[in-house]
Amino acid sequence: MKFVRVDMSAKTVVDQTVPDAYRGIGGRALTSSYINDQVPATCDPLGPDNVLIFAPGYFSGTPLVNTSRLSVGAKSPLTGGIKESNVGGTVAAALAHLGITALIVEGRATADECWVLHIDADGNAALLDAMDHKGSRTYALVEKLKAAHGEHSSITCIGPAGEMQLAAASIQTTDLDGRPCRAAGRGGLGAVMGAKGLKAIIVSRGGTSADPMVDAEAFKAAAKEYAKAVKADAFSGEILPALGSACLVAPINEAGALPTRNAREGQFEGAEQISGETMARIIRERGGKNVHKGCAQCIIDCSNEFVDPDGRYVTSSLEYETIWSMGAMIGNSDLDAIARLDFLCDDIGLDTISTGVALAVTMDAGYKPFGDAAAAIRMVEEVAAGSEFGKLIGNGPAAVGKHFNHHRVPVMKNQSMAAYDPRAIQGMAVTYATSPMGGDHTAGWVVDQNLEAFGGTLDRFSAKGQVEASRDTQIHMAAVDSVGICDFAQTGLATPEGIVTVYRMVAAKSGKPFSENAWRELGLRVLKAERDFNRRAGFTPADDRLPRMFYEEPLPPHNKVVIISDADMEKTFDF
Amino acid sequence: MTVQLTVKLYGTLDRWFPGYDPNTGCVVHMAAQSTVADLIDHLGVPPRSVGIVSVNGRAAKKADVLPDRALVKVFHPIFGG
Numbered sequence: 339m340k341f342v343r344v345d346m347s348a349k350t351v352v353d354q355t356v357p358d359a360y361r362g363i364g365g366r367a368l369t370s371s372y373i374n375d376q377v378p379a380t381c382d383p384l385g386p387d388n389v390l391i392f393a394p395g396y397f398s399g400t401p402l403v404n405t406s407r408l409s410v411g412a413k414s415p416l417t418g419g420i421k422e423s424n425v426g427g428t429v430a431a432a433l434a435h436l437g438i439t440a441l442i443v444e445g446r447a448t449a450d451e452c453w454v455l456h457i458d459a460d461g462n463a464a465l466l467d468a469m470d471h472k473g474s475r476t477y478a479l480v481e482k483l484k485a486a487h488g489e490h491s492s493i494t495c496i497g498p499a500g501e502m503q504l505a506a507a508s509i510q511t512t513d514l515d516g517r518p519c520r521a522a523g524r525g526g527l528g529a530v531m532g533a534k535g536l537k538a539i540i541v542s543r544g545g546t547s548a549d550p551m552v553d554a555e556a557f558k559a560a561a562k563e564y565a566k567a568v569k570a571d572a573f574s575g576e577i578l579p580a581l582g583s584a585c586l587v588a589p590i591n592e593a594g595a596l597p598t599r600n601a602r603e604g605q606f607e608g609a610e611q612i613s614g615e616t617m618a619r620i621i622r623e624r625g626g627k628n629v630h631k632g633c634a635q636c637i638i639d640c641s642n643e644f645v646d647p648d649g650r651y652v653t654s655s656l657e658y659e660t661i662w663s664m665g666a667m668i669g670n671s672d673l674d675a676i677a678r679l680d681f682l683c684d685d686i687g688l689d690t691i692s693t694g695v696a697l698a699v700t701m702d703a704g705y706k707p708f709g710d711a712a713a714a715i716r717m718v719e720e721v722a723a724g725s726e727f728g729k730l731i732g733n734g735p736a737a738v739g740k741h742f743n744h745h746r747v748p749v750m751k752n753q754s755m756a757a758y759d760p761r762a763i764q765g766m767a768v769t770y771a772t773s774p775m776g777g778d779h780t781a782g783w784v785v786d787q788n789l790e791a792f793g794g795t796l797d798r799f800s801a802k803g804q805v806e807a808s809r810d811t812q813i814h815m816a817a818v819d820s821v822g823i824c825d826f827a828q829t830g831l832a833t834p835e836g837i838v839t840v841y842r843m844v845a846a847k848s849g850k851p852f853s854e855n856a857w858r859e860l861g862l863r864v865l866k867a868e869r870d871f872n873r874r875a876g877f878t879p880a881d882d883r884l885p886r887m888f889y890e891e892p893l894p895p896h897n898k899v900v901i902i903s904d905a906d907m908e909k910t911f912d913f
Numbered sequence: 914m915t916v917q918l919t920v921k922l923y924g925t926l927d928r929w930f931p932g933y934d935p936n937t938g939c940v941v942h943m944a945a946q947s948t949v950a951d952l953i954d955h956l957g958v959p960p961r962s963v964g965i966v967s968v969n970g971r972a973a974k975k976a977d978v979l980p981d982r983a984l985v986k987v988f989h990p991i992f993g994g
Contacts, residue, residue: 571992572961573993574992577924577925580925581924586991588923588986589988589991592965592972594970615935783993785991786990786991789965789972789991790964790991792949793965793972793975794972828993829992895970
């Protein structure tokens with residue numbers, strides 16, 4: 339149970355006992371509390387006063403399945419507000435097995451320096467000169483780092499986009515196959531890592547010092563029940579292994595909620611060609627892998643390995659959000675091109691969502707035609723080349739919109755929305771507008787309430803109940819991100835008995851009673867910290883809004899606009 | 914009086930129909946005034962395996978009546994983000 343503090347200015351690494359204020363929390367609760375407490379809200383996100391903090395979830399490193407989730411926190415260079423970007427892979431489990439509660443990176447190296455942080459199997463950390471790796475793309479980088487430090491390492495790194503400190507730069511981390519294909523994509527935290535002069539973090543996966551539990555037997559019993567529920571659920575036990583998150587393409591398109599051609603339409607005529615069903619068939623026919631395990635301790639296996647017609651690896655994992663951003667959003671129905679763009683983003687170190695939407699804005703502005711996949715690939719390659727236009731793309735859709743003086747830019751707090759158009763699912767308008775993260779689907783995903791059970795338990799075109807649904811889901815998700823349970827493994831807590839299992843595990847690990855109230859308090863603590871930071875950074879209620887296009891342009895085929903009033907938006911955080 | 918429907922199945926729902934062709938879907942005949950719920954019952958798919966149904970490109974409710982020659986798409990439950 340320790341913090342590892344890395345000062346990139348002084349090049350020092352010290353261990354610190356976790357201060358009382360941060361004991362008993364993990365993941366997003368820890369990163370957001372720490373950033374709010376320790377980072378000047380008005381600081382330059384790329385300056386020495388910003389802090390980059392990596393924290394495994396509270397359950398990471400425990401026997402519970404699907405808990406290798408890492409929260410990465412900092413002040414975002416994209417939104418100017420607080421950011422928690424969440425990623426799977428192996429690193430969260432690796433850090434937790436070494437008894438590392440958080441890795442805290444402070445200060446800033448000089449511009450001509452490049453460093454990697456190495457943490458060995460005993461949890462000893464050291465900064466190593468990495469000038470040889472300056473400018474490396476992530477796939478080549480991890481091969482060299484694995485050769486030098488062992489295959490059994492988890493590597494978290496940035497690509498050229500992060501080194502160039504571009505606002506849509508991601509932090510990539512390795513999956514179980516050692517590929518840097520898992521992304522903490524949102525909010526440009528790769529740029530913060532680049533600004534600090536830190537190219538990679540190499541963590542031994544051989545740790546045996548996970549935090550002790552007060553009642554290990556009670557934890558194991560509850561964890562076993564939880565795993566059984568995840569396996570028994572039709573979505574996580576059957577559909578995700580078969581199709582991955584791409585299973586969402588067809589139903590969201592059918593609902594008229596798949597933003598198409600920079601959100602000019604809600605249905606894409608090429609959706610069948612890029613659906614999860616088509617993707618799974620192509621992968622199967624070419625000899626790739628469906629039912630692929632991407633993250634440590636995963637029992638869902640929603641990942642995949644997409645291969646070319648000759649069976650050669652292209653990318654892993656092809657996900658719903660990327661299929662949308664590089665597909666429907668730019669009018670592209672070529673799944674091979676989407677896979678290539680996904681690989682390029684991982685290799686260059688770019689958020690696939692922000693990058694795809696940046697491409698969509700260029701096309702909407704008339705710079706290239708919608709559907710021109712070859713042009714999209716060239717534009718993303720320009721990011722790695724470091725051209726001025728490439729930097730524009732790498733800084734995300736708002737930067738592109740400003741350059742072209744084009745006002746149809748679907749961003750909230752400067753971060754692009756995700757693959758659910760808020761005009762077709764009003765609750766997503768509330769989440770996009772009010773989340774302290776900016777446009778973010780995972781912060782408060784209310785799609786199921788609006789579509790499931792044969793048309794939704796809420797009327798998706800009505801404002802009624804949407805603020806409440808988004809508020810409750812945002813509180814809940816803040817708690818989920820703090821304990822470190824994978825989004826898709828939430829099927830294990832979707833029932834009244836399931837969520838009680840989670841409370842039992844927190845109590846068994848901590849030795850303190852934990853209840854429904856405590857769960858809500860955990861979520862509220864996170865959101866209050868994030869809102870407090872953003873307020874001090876200069877955000878006002880006027881920032882909890884959507885771009886005008888969503889209020890003024892009816893979205894075909896249902897021809898609806900967002901109808902949530904400003905006053906209702908401001909009720910979201912009435913707590 | 915009957916209605917003829919073309920039914921397309923998504924996710925893993927095709928496992929209930931050996932030989933199902935995803936390109937063409939399957940043709941189903943139902944009594945006139947049949948609803949979405951009637952169709953799911955007729956197909957024999959467990960209702961808990963169905964999350965979303967669309968009729969002619971519009972999300973449908975259980976009680977919606979199926980028009981003749983409709984294209985009906987049946988989707989699995991969704992979750993996550």
